[in-house]
Amino acid sequence: MLTFTIRRLVLAIPTLLIISLVIFLLLQMAPGDPMAQVPLTVPPEVKEKMREALGLGQPLHVQFWKWLVQVFWIEPKVFIDFLTRDSWLLGWLPDTSLYQGELRVISWQTRSPVMDIVVQRLPQTLWVVGMSYIVGILIAIPIGIYSAYRQYSVFDQAGTFVTMIGFSIPPFFTGPLLIVIFSVQLGWFPFIYDTTHVVNDWDSFVYQLKQMIMPVMVLALQTTAQISRFMRASVLDNLNQDYVRTARAKGLSEAVVVMIHVLRNSMIPVITVIALGVPGIFGGAIITEVVFSVNGIGQLLITALFANDLPMVQTLTFMFAVLIVLFNLIADILYGVLDPRIRYD
Amino acid sequence: MTDPTPTQISPIAALQDREPSKPPRSQWRDVWDQFKHHKGAMLGGGFLLFVTLAVLFGDLIWQIDPKKLDIRNKDIRPIFNAIWDSGAKVSWSHPLGTDNLGRDHLAQIIAGGRASMAVGWAAMLLTMLIGTSIGVMAGFFKRLDGPLMRFTDLVLSLPILPLMLVAVTLFRQPLRASFGPETGMFILIVGVIGVTSWMQTARIVRGDILAIKEREFVLAARASGTTARGIIFRHLLPNVLSPIMVSATLGLATAIITESALSFLGVGFPSDFPTWGKMLADAVPRMQEFPERVMLPGIMISLTVLSVNYLGDGLRDALDPRIRGR
Numbered sequence: 001m002l003t004f005t006i007r008r009l010v011l012a013i014p015t016l017l018i019i020s021l022v023i024f025l026l027l028q029m030a031p032g033d034p035m036a037q038v039p040l041t042v043p044p045e046v047k048e049k050m051r052e053a054l055g056l057g058q059p060l061h062v063q064f065w066k067w068l069v070q071v072f073w074i075e076p077k078v079f080i081d082f083l084t085r086d087s088w089l090l091g092w093l094p095d096t097s098l099y100q101g102e103l104r105v106i107s108w109q110t111r112s113p114v115m116d117i118v119v120q121r122l123p124q125t126l127w128v129v130g131m132s133y134i135v136g137i138l139i140a141i142p143i144g145i146y147s148a149y150r151q152y153s154v155f156d157q158a159g160t161f162v163t164m165i166g167f168s169i170p171p172f173f174t175g176p177l178l179i180v181i182f183s184v185q186l187g188w189f190p191f192i193y194d195t196t197h198v199v200n201d202w203d204s205f206v207y208q209l210k211q212m213i214m215p216v217m218v219l220a221l222q223t224t225a226q227i228s229r230f231m232r233a234s235v236l237d238n239l240n241q242d243y244v245r246t247a248r249a250k251g252l253s254e255a256v257v258v259m260i261h262v263l264r265n266s267m268i269p270v271i272t273v274i275a276l277g278v279p280g281i282f283g284g285a286i287i288t289e290v291v292f293s294v295n296g297i298g299q300l301l302i303t304a305l306f307a308n309d310l311p312m313v314q315t316l317t318f319m320f321a322v323l324i325v326l327f328n329l330i331a332d333i334l335y336g337v338l339d340p341r342i343r344y345d
Numbered sequence: 346m347t348d349p350t351p352t353q354i355s356p357i358a359a360l361q362d363r364e365p366s367k368p369p370r371s372q373w374r375d376v377w378d379q380f381k382h383h384k385g386a387m388l389g390g391g392f393l394l395f396v397t398l399a400v401l402f403g404d405l406i407w408q409i410d411p412k413k414l415d416i417r418n419k420d421i422r423p424i425f426n427a428i429w430d431s432g433a434k435v436s437w438s439h440p441l442g443t444d445n446l447g448r449d450h451l452a453q454i455i456a457g458g459r460a461s462m463a464v465g466w467a468a469m470l471l472t473m474l475i476g477t478s479i480g481v482m483a484g485f486f487k488r489l490d491g492p493l494m495r496f497t498d499l500v501l502s503l504p505i506l507p508l509m510l511v512a513v514t515l516f517r518q519p520l521r522a523s524f525g526p527e528t529g530m531f532i533l534i535v536g537v538i539g540v541t542s543w544m545q546t547a548r549i550v551r552g553d554i555l556a557i558k559e560r561e562f563v564l565a566a567r568a569s570g571t572t573a574r575g576i577i578f579r580h581l582l583p584n585v586l587s588p589i590m591v592s593a594t595l596g597l598a599t600a601i602i603t604e605s606a607l608s609f610l611g612v613g614f615p616s617d618f619p620t621w622g623k624m625l626a627d628a629v630p631r632m633q634e635f636p637e638r639v640m641l642p643g644i645m646i647s648l649t650v651l652s653v654n655y656l657g658d659g660l661r662d663a664l665d666p667r668i669r670g671r
Contacts (some may be wrong), residue, residue: 020504026508029515164385164658168651170602172609172622176629178637279504286506287606291629302610306512307381313511320504328502 001336008332012325018320020071020314024064027310054108070105071315075115078104098246109309118316124195125296129285132216134225137274143224144231144270147256151236159228166225174218175291182214189214193294214317215292218284223277230273234266268338275331279323355521379663386659389652400458411456411619417448420654423637424448441641442587443629454641458617461601461646464534464620468600471539473593476583480550481577485558494551497544505541509603512537513612526615534614538600545593553585587664594657598650604644621646 026239038291042050058066104113147156169177183191188240189210198209239245239262247257286298297316380386381537421434423442441450483493513533519527540610557563558581566576605622616627621642628638 004574014497018499022503023508023511025513026515057379100457126448146412152447153651164651168598168654169643169647170605170650172606173625173639173647176632176639177643179634180639184633184636248628287609301507302510305514306611313507317507320507321502324502 008329020318023317027314031098074102105311105315107309107312109307114312114315121300122292122295128215128294132219133281134288136220140224140227141231145235146227148232148235163225163229166221171218178214193292195295215288218288230270238266240261272331272335275327278327376663380659383656383659389655390536391440392652396516400462403455409452411451411452418443451620459625460620464604465597465601467535468538469596472596476546477550480547484551484554495657497547501544509537527618530614530663538603549588551587557584594653598653
């Protein structure tokens with residue numbers, strides 16, 4: 001298992017390098033000019049200097065190499081410094097001060113380090129997306145178990161129908177639909193996610209809950225649809241197995257048979273599916289964030305894309321890729337850890 | 346030697362060939378019989394057929410130009426609004442109302458559906474073409490298997506939606522310049538969806554080809570001197586047709602949703618060219634006054650995708666010989 005993990009980790013490095021190269025080359029073909037917003041009165045030689053200041057005058061391989069160094073060497077140093085200086089987790093360690101003022105990945109829009117902006121935006125995305133994923137899983141698993149246990153019952157048929165709807169209705173329709181119903185007609189929830197809102201007493205907590213319900217539900221519908229399908233199939237597979245008959249023959253109650261014997265075995269494939277879905281939900285969250293004006297990572301990517309902010313787009317897309325590779329790895333390892341029948345060596 | 350008198354040999358009853366009770370049935374007839382039992386799939390297929398015909402020939406019946414501005418008749422509500430709101434501004438000449446520039450909504454839905462369905466079908470065909478050829482090549486030729494599957498894994502770990510947005514924003518200008526705004530955008534979106542969604546099909550096809558390749562009938566074909574090309578096209582492809590068809594329905598659904606999502610995010614077709622996603626996105630800012638403008642295209646997208654998904658569900662059941670006949 002350990003050798004397998006190490007081999008996969010080592011293999012992940014060239015994969016990530018190739019992915020970053022693909023993203024880089026794609027962005028290099030961009031027709032947009034970051035100097036398009038500079039006034040026409042600025043003479044061309046000054047413009048040329050500004051372009052060089054952005055690092056655009058260099059040949060391609062130099063640019064790519066510098067980006068790699070910034071992301072893989074300088075940004076970790078900044079992060080370690082932050083950990084040992086400001087975080088409560090490792091703040092008791094002496095300040096490492098590894099970062100000596102080298103150039104970090106700078107956004108062309110704001111001229112500030114990309115990672116600082118990402119760190120500002122991350123909590124919103126994590127709150128909304130993470131919460132929706134958890135809610136989705138919590139709804140999906142009981143539905144999956146029950147509809148497999150009572151296969152072809154009314155509940156199962158209804159569950160299948162709801163799942164189909166969850167697959168079919170895209171988030172850019174469920175979002176406005178919920179807004180029309182719950183914000184416009186009923187006036188229950190605000191339809192813009194207020195990120196500056198501070199939770200410090202009960203009322204503000206209720207407001208925070210209210211503004212989170214709709215985006216969380218939109219994302220959770222999709223998660224629920226997928227995972228309850230997998231859960232149902234997995235439980236159905238297990239219910240026909242011999243060990244279930246044995247357990248029943250021993251005189252165990254149905255609750256014990258289903259909730260302990262079957263559930264534990266049927267969670268194995270579902271957990272890997274859950275792990276595989278985590279990066280996907282980040283991608284899907286882009287649309288939901290745009291609909292509800294949550295200023296998270298997805299919205300950051302969209303605005304950066306429209307503003308021709310190449311370092312920002314490059315870094316964000318790369319971060320999504322890292323998430324995908326990482327969670328693929330986690331899913332594979334989890335599968336091996338949870339199921340002793342799977343041996344990778 | 347006298348000729349033995351030919352005695353009438355009467356076969357034993359058990360060895361008698363009984364006449365087949367019914368004529369032999371083709372595989373597709375069996376599939377159709379199973380398919381008929383799946384109510385959702387029948388409904389879905391029917392609705393898909395209806396939508397396809399409606400967007401293809403709808404403008405022959407409803408002959409208003411979807412791009413014609415009629416500013417005097419702007420903001421007309423759909424006719425069914427009159428049921429609960431007698432003062433609503435409705436008109437039988439525009440049953441689904443008009444938008445803020447007076448363009449007829451029904452005509453726009455028909456024209457937008459044509460764009461969405463065209464993108465969906467074309468992208469699905471492209472996806473299937475790429476996925477099947479890569480899957481077949483990886484499964485059939487041992488030397489290509491490793492590299493092609495590594496490549497598939499690599500593409501699978503790319504963040505698809507962000508890259509799609511990047512690609513569409515980047516290549517929009519050159520393609521629009523060389524093919525015109527609408528055709529250029531069509532090529533771009535179909536291409537981008539096709540290039541980014543073939544991986545699952547390739548994996549499924551490769552797995553099936555690997556299994557079928559080892560069967561006796563392929564060995565027999567090889568022994569009788571059939572070329573690799575002949576084996577692939579005559580023996581392997583017909584046998585992997587059913588998984589391809591099932592993933593084709595999934596591909597159609599994803600393609601329609603992706604096109605609408607791109608339009609919704611504002612990187613799709615030009616603004617005067619209606620598609621369902623574009624109409625939905627344009628209606629969102631005035632959602633409070635005119636919720637139906639969001640609902641109608643949204644419902645059309647959702648119903649179409651829902652029917653395609655049900656169709657795929659029914660096809661999967663009908664094409665699986667283990668389930669068929671139960």
